[in-house]
Amino acid sequence: MELLLFRHNKPGRCTTFYEYRAEGGFAALRKGLAEYSPDQVQQLVIDSGLRGRGGAGFPTGKKWSFVPRDLPGPRWLICNCDEMEPGTYKDRVLLEANPYALVEGMILAAYALGVRHAFVFIRRGYETAATNLRRAIDEARQAGLLGDNILGSGFSCHIDLHVSAGRYICGEETALMNALEGRRANPRSKPPFPAIKGLWGGPTVVNNVETLANVPAIVLNGPAWFKGLAAIPEAAGTKLFCISGHVRNSACFELPMGITFGKIIDNHCGGMRPGSRFKACIPGGASTPYFTADHFNVPMDFDSVARAGSRLGTGGIVVFDESVCMVAVTLNLVRFYARESCGWCTPCREGLPFVVEILTRIEQGNGTADDIELLREHVRLLNHAFCALAPGAMGPVEGLLRLFEDEIREHILHKGCPFAGAPHYTGGADGK
Amino acid sequence: MLTDELRQELQARIAAAITPREAAVDVLKVLQSHYGWLTDEAVEEAAALLGLSPLQVDELATFYEMLYRRPVGKRVIHVCDSISCWAMGGEPLMAHLAKSLGIQPGETSADGLFTLLPCCCLGNCGEAPTMMVGDTLYGRLQPETALEILQKERTTITKEERP
Numbered sequence: 001m002e003l004l005l006f007r008h009n010k011p012g013r014c015t016t017f018y019e020y021r022a023e024g025g026f027a028a029l030r031k032g033l034a035e036y037s038p039d040q041v042q043q044l045v046i047d048s049g050l051r052g053r054g055g056a057g058f059p060t061g062k063k064w065s066f067v068p069r070d071l072p073g074p075r076w077l078i079c080n081c082d083e084m085e086p087g088t089y090k091d092r093v094l095l096e097a098n099p100y101a102l103v104e105g106m107i108l109a110a111y112a113l114g115v116r117h118a119f120v121f122i123r124r125g126y127e128t129a130a131t132n133l134r135r136a137i138d139e140a141r142q143a144g145l146l147g148d149n150i151l152g153s154g155f156s157c158h159i160d161l162h163v164s165a166g167r168y169i170c171g172e173e174t175a176l177m178n179a180l181e182g183r184r185a186n187p188r189s190k191p192p193f194p195a196i197k198g199l200w201g202g203p204t205v206v207n208n209v210e211t212l213a214n215v216p217a218i219v220l221n222g223p224a225w226f227k228g229l230a231a232i233p234e235a236a237g238t239k240l241f242c243i244s245g246h247v248r249n250s251a252c253f254e255l256p257m258g259i260t261f262g263k264i265i266d267n268h269c270g271g272m273r274p275g276s277r278f279k280a281c282i283p284g285g286a287s288t289p290y291f292t293a294d295h296f297n298v299p300m301d302f303d304s305v306a307r308a309g310s311r312l313g314t315g316g317i318v319v320f321d322e323s324v325c326m327v328a329v330t331l332n333l334v335r336f337y338a339r340e341s342c343g344w345c346t347p348c349r350e351g352l353p354f355v356v357e358i359l360t361r362i363e364q365g366n367g368t369a370d371d372i373e374l375l376r377e378h379v380r381l382l383n384h385a386f387c388a389l390a391p392g393a394m395g396p397v398e399g400l401l402r403l404f405e406d407e408i409r410e411h412i413l414h415k416g417c418p419f420a421g422a423p424h425y426t427g428g429a430d431g432k
Numbered sequence: 433m434l435t436d437e438l439r440q441e442l443q444a445r446i447a448a449a450i451t452p453r454e455a456a457v458d459v460l461k462v463l464q465s466h467y468g469w470l471t472d473e474a475v476e477e478a479a480a481l482l483g484l485s486p487l488q489v490d491e492l493a494t495f496y497e498m499l500y501r502r503p504v505g506k507r508v509i510h511v512c513d514s515i516s517c518w519a520m521g522g523e524p525l526m527a528h529l530a531k532s533l534g535i536q537p538g539e540t541s542a543d544g545l546f547t548l549l550p551c552c553c554l555g556n557c558g559e560a561p562t563m564m565v566g567d568t569l570y571g572r573l574q575p576e577t578a579l580e581i582l583q584k585e586r587t588t589i590t591k592e593e594r595p
Contacts, residue, residue: 086514086553166497182453184491244516244557
């Protein structure tokens with residue numbers, strides 16, 4: 001298969017600026033600035049079918065088109081590299097191998113949007129990725145590919161790096177804008193949407209690392225080529241899938257969008273680790289409802305995974321074998337969200353700890369049949385939270401209720417966890 | 433107290449920002465590495481440099497996982513307790529570290545060298561379980577190998593640094 005994002009990768013080290021350029025890197029930037037108007041670059045991205053790789057899957061070109069062309073004052077582009085969704089590490093792998101495609105993609109996106117100042121907001125802990133990016137930004141600037149009057153085109157653009165201090169909510173785009181401005185990172189209300197009123201009140205586009213890193217190849221090779229990379233006609237491009245958990249080979253792979261889930265596990269992860277059998281997985285990061293062995297034939301693209309009752313999300317796949325209790329998995333996930341809640345709105349701040357309490361008593365054998373209804377009610381009620389954090393937290397709870405209700409009932413009926421004694425059994429105790 | 437050199441470095445960072453406030457987290461990180469943690473004095477100094485009230489700075493200082501508003505040891509150990517690490521043995525790892533250091537998660541060892549904290553996904557899920565000591569990430573840990581790493585980290589703490 002043809003690679004896009006990983007095509008410049010070198011084993012065990014980061015690609016250099018010279019290698020990237022010698023292999024055709026920055027040719028898209030030259031072509032874009034010389035041959036296309038900003039609107040034409042945007043149209044290429046619209047036609048390519050590129051969808052946001054940060055989790056929501058919103059069409060990227062369409063997002064760009066929401067920015068009004070005639071508003072006075074500065075406008076902003078933010079690359080979201082606050083990769084903190086449990087099970088997700090693709091952006092780190094991408095930037096540790098090659099930061100240049102992101103820099104080139106950001107300049108092209110800035111050109112399409114009329115942005116003169118772009119930011120990369122990177123999470124704490126990604127020290128190597130941040131170092132690579134700093135170097136790439138410097139090298140591009142020295143080569144005249146970034147800064148004032150890029151390649152003599154008259155277009156100028158600067159990129160700044162912001163290193164966060166670690167908090168999950170900063171990945172939510174409006175919270176991210178508050179974080180970048182140096183305010184407490186609570187989400188903002190929408191509308192107004194960032195495309196109209198975002199960073200410092202100006203029109204703002206927030207795109208994920210992987211999304212932006214796709215842009216150069218789209219500009220260079222065209223939308224039809226990009227669409228053709230996918231495994232099925234309805235999808236477009238490739239996708240970075242990062243796998244963790246009980247598989248033989250847990251790594252990050254670039255694969256055609258729409259490859260079936262089973263192929264990822266069997267062909268690329270080498271199946272399950274010795275002596276274990278597949279039970280379930282989280283298909284797209286911590287907030288996505290589970291897949292079971294019944295989902296092996298589901299094509300991994302945004303629409304197919306949604307039709308199968310979950311979300312492609314970030315492409316972070318966490319695999320569990322048969323020794324794992326799904327109530328305990330769900331408890332770990334909701335506990336994560338309860339801790340990471342920014343506390344801004346009541347449903348999230350108060351609701352998530354209550355769901356933790358319900359799941360804890362089920363796991364410990366103190367649950368009742370009413371608790372199942374109570375969980376169901378919270379899946380519904382937490383949709384009324386201020387931002388997507390609490391509804392996301394309810395993704396795995398919804399999956400648990402839909403796919404593993406028998407397992408919950410077993411806990412209630414036998415007044416304990418049927419997996420007691422298995423390696424991951426913790427009695428529902430808080431890990432702290 | 434801030435040295436003149438450090439003050440100038442921070443003023444330069446603030447001058448390069450779009451608004452002074454944009455540099456707030458960077459300023460706090462520098463002050464934290466200067467003092468070891470964000471003392472009341474550090475918060476007030478940051479506020480004065482940034483043109484904010486101490487309360488506005490405290491809103492940030494108390495928000496982030498890697499900003500410490502209470503004293504910490506010379507090296508902070510962040511042990512990931514998110515789902516991939518949990519599935520690969522993160523809880524036994526945390527329990528082993530706590531026992532070996534003679535503390536509970538959230539506490540600092542008696543010699544003042546290590547603070548042990550559970551933390552959010554470190555983005556190293558393919559190599560779970562994972563911990564970060566200072567700025568260094570370690571993966572595919574076993575309870576024993578984690579202790580060896582701490583032993584090595586211990587030797588990097590200089591005499592002057594020791595409490």
